[in-house]
Amino acid sequence: MNPVLLKLVEALGWSVFGIVLLYASMRFYDVLDPINYREEIRRGNVAAGIVAAAVTLSISFIIANVILSP
Numbered sequence: 001m002n003p004v005l006l007k008l009v010e011a012l013g014w015s016v017f018g019i020v021l022l023y024a025s026m027r028f029y030d031v032l033d034p035i036n037y038r039e040e041i042r043r044g045n046v047a048a049g050i051v052a053a054a055v056t057l058s059i060s061f062i063i064a065n066v067i068l069s070p
Contacts, residue, residue, distance in 0.1 A: 018063050025059045
């Protein structure tokens with residue numbers, strides 16, 4: 001198999017794995033935190049949007065470091 005194609009498939013697999021982990025982590029955070037951020041954002045609550053963005057970025061940084069660590 002072509003090494004470039006193999007690397008592409010590997011990168012695609014890790015990307016899908018990271019997205020699934022991010023989605024599961026966000027759902028777990030929604031269970032732990034009693035505030036419905038999606039509804040608050042729909043109502044125009046900017047603070048809820050900032051918190052949701054910060055949590056998403058924090059979890060994605062953790063996932064990226066775990067996946068990319070040697």
